[in-house]
Amino acid sequence: MTELRVMDLSDNGLEGELGLGSHCCLAQLRKLSALLVADNQLLGGDITPCLRNKSSLIEANVAGNSFSQISAQAICAGGGSSLQHFLASGNRLWNLRDLDFQNCTSLRYIDLAANGVLAGTQEWLGTLPRHLENIYFARNQLHGTLPPQLGEFGKLTVLGLDENRISGQIPQVLGNLTSLTNLNLGHNVLSGTIPPELGSLYQILQLNLSFNHLSGPLPLTFRNLSKLFSLDLSNCSLTGQAYDLLVTTTTDQVTTAVSFPEIEILALSSNGITGTMPTLLCSASFLKILDLSNNALHGDLPNCLWELPSLLLMDLSSNSFSSVAPSSSSSSSASDTLQSLHLANNRFQGNVPSIIRNCYELITLDLGGNNFTGEIPGWIIAESMPKLRFLRLSSNMLSGSIPQQIFQFTQLQLLDLSHNRLTGPIPTDLANFTGMTQPQERGQIVYFFAYSEQLQLVWKNENYVYSKMITFIMGIDLSCNLLSQTIPQGLTSLRGLRYLNLSRNHLSGDIPGGIGNLALLESLDLSWNQLEGEIPPGFAALEALSTLNLSNNRLSGRIPAGNQLRTLVDPSIYGNNLGLCGFPLEECANAAKHNDGKSQDDDNREVLWLCCFVVAGCIFGFWLSWCVLFCNRPWRYALYHCVDNVLHKVASVIPKF
Structure with a gap:
């Protein structure tokens, strides 16, 4: 097919190699302008023979395979200078000497992310032509500082260097790249302050400096970036007033407006931002993601926040907010879109705000770590929030x-209701949690936004930051309450559970025998209750269990033996019970296992058979003896004579007494 112009084999399951040594089956396609084989399982070494000597080749996309070698100089030599787009992310092109694209005079777009390239930033820049417009080099191992030569890339519109090891300060020369629309330096080890020169990037749409070691005040020049729709400065230890950054004041200091009218993603979490929430932020009608968590904000939440028409996620946790919008709010447009709400670890008081009941699309509701009082409201029902998956009301004063x-x-x-004052029994309707009856499929789409939302919970006795964009943890935590009566049997039907914590309550009765059905259970804590009876044998089937605590109950009997239970060697997890015995505690007194691994039932069975054989032997011997004597007359006479002699001796002794 020598006239072929475009070959697109992307997103299949193709295996094997495109080229065998110096030969390539695509080498004869001299008129090919676009070769697209991304996201397959193609192996191999050198991809160069498939791309060389193609004067018409404009785009090559080999991303998401396992190619390990390329000669960029050979591809761009001679007639190969027409190459404009080269995408090879997610391969194994680690050798920087193979990636010298200086001869590619037409190259505009290059993506070499996630290849494991280990190089200094100065050396890396020397392989790139200065006329590039798009550079993606994220998730490699670049180290060193960003050199001033970066300012020579005057046509650059996209620069993605996130998830490397770049250090030093952000160079001021980046402010000269006035064509930049996307700058991502997140997840590096950059330090110092953010240069105010970045406020000259008037065309910037996305700016990400998150997860660095930056410090100092928020650059107020950012208020000039009126086209921004994504700003992520989270985890940078920045300081300053929220009002100063988010509100622009004109020269007469009368007219004010929100600094970023086009903003869709605003992430300033884990900094030292202070002040109150400016109400002008509510005029950002395109706002979808608002993350101001882990700061020092205080005061009341503006009522207008609940009226943002496009809001999907609002995370205001770990601040010092004291009041939520009153339930008498006239409307709540947020109910049409809001999927995730985090108000944890603030100073909210009173009843759970009923304005939340209108959030029909809500998937995550986290109100933990506040001072909410009263009962859990009855309006928290499936009809109001039918899509709810994550409910956290822990560490309040709910009764x-x-x-x-x-x-x-x-x-x-x-379901996390721990550390409250809840009373009464655990309801028996646990089987209605059909979302917990089977494992959650990894990669299943839950949210309609690509943002790494986080939820904090106690997992295996430690604080655990649970990111639902990576995996889904299923669990129930009702610990540290005043719950009573028995553990409901319906709990054993939740086969998808990975952790269960019912500790520090007043639960009584037996541990449900079907608990062995929870095959995925990794953490189980039933300590500090009044549970009694034996530990069910089903415990031996919990092969995923890595954290267990049954201490401070009234349990007795033998601890079940199981391969996974043998790895739990700490005896304190069974401490303060009435009469537990067996590994890792002392061996049971009258029910020890033999070295051959036989159980107490096996021992009892052997004793019973032994008694039966002894009795049978006695009966058989008795009748055998009489038969022999009956058939053999001399022996019978001899026995009679012996008996007569014994009787004679006894009779002669008796008169003496």
Whole structure:
């Protein structure tokens, strides 16, 4: 097919090699302008023979394969100078000497992310032509500082260097790249202050400096970036007033407006930002992601926040906010879009705000770590929030019983009501949590936004930051309450559970025998209750269990033996019970296992058979003896004579007494 212009084989399951040594099956396609084989399983060494000597080649996309070698100089030599787009992310092109694109005079777009290239930033820049417009080199191992020569790339519109090891300060020369629309330096080890020269990037649309070691005040020149739709400065230890950054004041200091009218993603979490929430932020009508968590903001939440028409995620946790919008708010447009709400670890008081009941699309609700009082509201029902998956009300002062309405959330994956004052029994409707009856499929789309949302919970006795964009943890935590009566049997039907914590309550009765059905359970804590009886044998089937605590109960009997339970060698996990024995505690007194591994039942069975054989032997011997004597007359006479002699001696002794 020598006249072929475009070959697109992307997103298949193709295996093998495109080229065998110096030969390539595509070498004869001299008129090819676009070769697209991305996201397959292609192996091999050198991809050069497939791309060389193609004067018409404009785009080559070999990303997401396993190519390990390329000669960029050979591809761009001679007639190969027409190459404009080269995408090879997610391969194994680690050798920087193979990636010298200086001869590619037409190259505009290059993507070499996630190849494991280990190089200094100065050396790396020497391989790139200065006329490039798009550079993606994220998730490699670049080290060193950003050199001033970076300012020579005057046509650059996209620069993605995130997830490397770049250090030093952000160079001021980046402010000269006035054509930049996307700058991503996140997840490096940059230090110092953010240069105010970045406020000259008037065309910038996306700016990400997150997860660095930056410090100092927020650059107020950022208020000039009116076209920004994504700003991520999270985890940078920045300081300053929220109002100063988010509100622009004109020269007469009367007219004010939000600094970023086009903003869709605003992430300033984990900094030292202070002040109150400016109400003008509500005029950002395109705002979808608002993350101001882990700062020092205080005061009341503006009512207008609940009226943002496009808001998907709002994370204001770990601040010092004291009041939520009143329930008498006239409307709540956020109910049409809001999927995730985090208000944890603030100073909210009173009842759970009923304005939340209008958030029909809500998937995550985290109100933990506040001072909410009263009962869990009855309006938390599946009809109001049918898509709810993650409910966290822990570490408040909620009282009363657990409402039955909670068990109508069939998609629920996380229920955390720990550290409250809840009383009464655990409802028996746990089987209604059908979302927990089977493992969550990895990669399943839950949210309609690509943002790494985080949720903090106690996992295996430690604080754990749970990112739902990576994996889904299923669990129930009702610990540190005043719950009573028995553990409901319906709990054993939740086969997708990975952690269960019912500790520090007043639960009594036996541990449900079907607990062995929870095959995925990794963490189980039933300590500090009044549970009694034996530990069910089903414990031996919990092969994923790595954290266990059954201490401070009234349990007795032998601890079940299982391969995974043998790895739990700390005896304190069974401490302060009535009469538990067996590994890792002392061996049971009258029920020890033999060295051959036989159980107490086996021992009892052997004793029974031994008694039967002894009795049978005695009976058989008795009758055998009489038969012999009956058939053999001399022996019988001899026995009679012996008996007569014994009787004679006894009779002669008796008169003496």
